[in-house]
Amino acid sequence: MSNPTRPLVTYRNINAMAAYTIAISAFAFLLLPIYWLVVTSFKPLESLFVVPPELWPHEFTFTNYVNQFDTRLIRMFQNSLIVSGAAAVLSTFAGSLCAYAISRFYFPYKNALLLFFLASMAFPLPLLMITMYSTFYQLGLLDTYWALILGNTTLGLPLSVWLMTKFIDQIAVDMEEAALLDGAPPFSVLIHIVLPMVRPGLAASAIFVFVTSWNELLMGLTFVSSPEVRTLPAGITLAFLGEFEGDWSEMMALAVMVTLPVFLLFMVMQKSFLKGMTAGALK
Amino acid sequence: MLYRVRKYPVFFAGLVLPAALIVGFLILYPVVNGIVLSFTDASPLRPELPQFVGLENYEYLLEDDVYYASVVNTSYIVFVSSALAVIMGFFCALLLHFGVKRFAPLFRSLVFQVWVFPWICITILWGWLFNTDYGLINYMLTASGITETNLDILFHETGAQWVMIAGFTWRSIPFLMVIALAGLQSISTEILEASELDGARFVNRIGHIILPLIRNVLMVALLLDSVRFFQEMTLPLLLTQGGPINATMVLSLFTYQLAFENWDFALASAAGTLWLAFLIIVAWLILRFGMKKEHVK
Numbered sequence: 001m002s003n004p005t006r007p008l009v010t011y012r013n014i015n016a017m018a019a020y021t022i023a024i025s026a027f028a029f030l031l032l033p034i035y036w037l038v039v040t041s042f043k044p045l046e047s048l049f050v051v052p053p054e055l056w057p058h059e060f061t062f063t064n065y066v067n068q069f070d071t072r073l074i075r076m077f078q079n080s081l082i083v084s085g086a087a088a089v090l091s092t093f094a095g096s097l098c099a100y101a102i103s104r105f106y107f108p109y110k111n112a113l114l115l116f117f118l119a120s121m122a123f124p125l126p127l128l129m130i131t132m133y134s135t136f137y138q139l140g141l142l143d144t145y146w147a148l149i150l151g152n153t154t155l156g157l158p159l160s161v162w163l164m165t166k167f168i169d170q171i172a173v174d175m176e177e178a179a180l181l182d183g184a185p186p187f188s189v190l191i192h193i194v195l196p197m198v199r200p201g202l203a204a205s206a207i208f209v210f211v212t213s214w215n216e217l218l219m220g221l222t223f224v225s226s227p228e229v230r231t232l233p234a235g236i237t238l239a240f241l242g243e244f245e246g247d248w249s250e251m252m253a254l255a256v257m258v259t260l261p262v263f264l265l266f267m268v269m270q271k272s273f274l275k276g277m278t279a280g281a282l283k
Numbered sequence: 284m285l286y287r288v289r290k291y292p293v294f295f296a297g298l299v300l301p302a303a304l305i306v307g308f309l310i311l312y313p314v315v316n317g318i319v320l321s322f323t324d325a326s327p328l329r330p331e332l333p334q335f336v337g338l339e340n341y342e343y344l345l346e347d348d349v350y351y352a353s354v355v356n357t358s359y360i361v362f363v364s365s366a367l368a369v370i371m372g373f374f375c376a377l378l379l380h381f382g383v384k385r386f387a388p389l390f391r392s393l394v395f396q397v398w399v400f401p402w403i404c405i406t407i408l409w410g411w412l413f414n415t416d417y418g419l420i421n422y423m424l425t426a427s428g429i430t431e432t433n434l435d436i437l438f439h440e441t442g443a444q445w446v447m448i449a450g451f452t453w454r455s456i457p458f459l460m461v462i463a464l465a466g467l468q469s470i471s472t473e474i475l476e477a478s479e480l481d482g483a484r485f486v487n488r489i490g491h492i493i494l495p496l497i498r499n500v501l502m503v504a505l506l507l508d509s510v511r512f513f514q515e516m517t518l519p520l521l522l523t524q525g526g527p528i529n530a531t532m533v534l535s536l537f538t539y540q541l542a543f544e545n546w547d548f549a550l551a552s553a554a555g556t557l558w559l560a561f562l563i564i565v566a567w568l569i570l571r572f573g574m575k576k577e578h579v580k
Binding site for chain 1: 305309395396535555
């Protein structure tokens with residue numbers, strides 16, 4: 001196979017090898033914390049406190065994971081699922097309707113409106129939460145799922161609108177025009193023509209809001225107080241600040257379990273999310 | 284444009300209504316109400332109606348050392364970690380695009396996952412990595428001979444700040460890398476090949492051709508990310524509670540504690556209003572001076 005007249009080591013090869021070496025070490029360095037998290041979660045507690053640390057566990061154990069399964073944790077998982085799922089659906093619903101109006105209607109100050117949505121992501125959350133707290137109190141929503149669902153929908157909405165506007169802008173208007181000329185009502189044009197075409201966008205928006213709501217800590221700590229409606233981040237925070245006594249391997253197992261759902265979801269939608277984000281950023 | 288509002292008023296209203304309700308009641312009203320509250324003595328602990336107190340809350344804040352510390356710390360931590368993240372993200376994107384192009388999609392999807400890593404998990408992991416006696420970081424520092432004994436990183440002012448910076452930077456490198464990579468991929472190969480034929484060196488090509496072309500993209504990504512850093516407070520809340528000696532007291536934690544630990548809604552609103560004003564000024568500066576005007580479009 002090899003050509004005897006060509007030297008085996010060329011400048012090209014050296015450059016490529018250097019690039020691969022640097023790339024692999026850079027990415028290994030970036031992924032090292034995650035490696036350490038996963039490895040620690042499989043170690044028995046005693047072997048955490050040895051010097052030098054075991055880079056690969058001498059003894060594998062699943063007890064850290066098994067020990068997590070009590071009713072309290074299952075409850076928190078359930079609560080986080082309900083809150084994040086509902087917020088994802090609500091935010092994507094309201095966001096895509098509004099995005100369709102922005103994309104297809106003629107009205108002034110459209111760019112200013114989009115800019116407002118983008119800017120509203122920067123509004124200080126504690127400042128918003130002060131009035132949200134009073135509003136939810138008056139409506140009797142404190143300590144219910146609704147406070148968290150509405151709060152998370154609010155945080156997710158700007159991105160849903162932004163993402164969906166970018167997706168709808170990318171599809172040609174011809175089909176809708178033809179359907180309207182044929183006498184179809186605008187609402188069914190939206191349902192039957194536009195929404196099926198932006199399915200990747202809908203998925204990206206829903207998963208993004210799900211992930212941010214899954215992550216959300218402050219409202220979970222503040223708007224609810226009873227364990228029956230407490231979400232994962234708030235529950236872990238209270239446990240970490242309260243009853244935690246240095247059982248790091250169990251904490252790592254818990255962290256892995258909390259991360260896994262959003263990792264898997266994000267892996268599925270990475271492509272369409274990137275498409276929407278870069279279309280937004282590059283234009 | 285497909286529709287006109289005058290021709291389809293009901294359809295338009297139906298589309299906009301859900302979003303408008305959410306924005307109106309849960310974003311606009313809270314901001315306006317917060318600004319109003321900042322001029323009163325509102326607190327849920329007080330049963331009587333809030334009284335107008337003028338600028339008292341602002342005067343109090345401006346004389347408060349902890350508030351000053353939080354402004355300085357937030358600016359420092361956000362600035363350093365944004366700068367580090369943008370440099371490292373750009374470096375990784377260059378590496379992927381020019382060095383290991385064939386594996387770029389694989390590396391990208393591996394690393395981009397970091398971006399959804401829940402903050403609560405980063406916080407716990409950071410607590411373990413930077414642990415004084417058994418943390419991996421301390422082991423690496425002593426084993427490589429950089430330090431002689433294990434450091435109380437989290438209980439040292441500079442150390443704790445750098446733990447926060449490491450967390451912010453680590454989490455946002457993937458995002459900036461992905462955006463920069465998309466920017467690099469949008470540059471036409473002809474420009475780069477032409478400059479290569481003209482004999483421009485790689486470093487010069489980066490500085491004179493690539494960077495100017497993707498500068499705006501990077502700036503937008505940087506702005507989006509630094510805005511997120513401003514909001515984020517899981518790390519200081521759990522690991523240091525703002526300490527030691529307020530070294531990691533950041534604006535978000537300061538405002539949150541005023542509002543929901545001291546239940547001083549008025550003072551917290553004043554802090555939030557100043558924070559909002561500060562953000563508006565910074566965003567304006569970046570958009571005004573950081574962005575390059577596009578001449579032809």
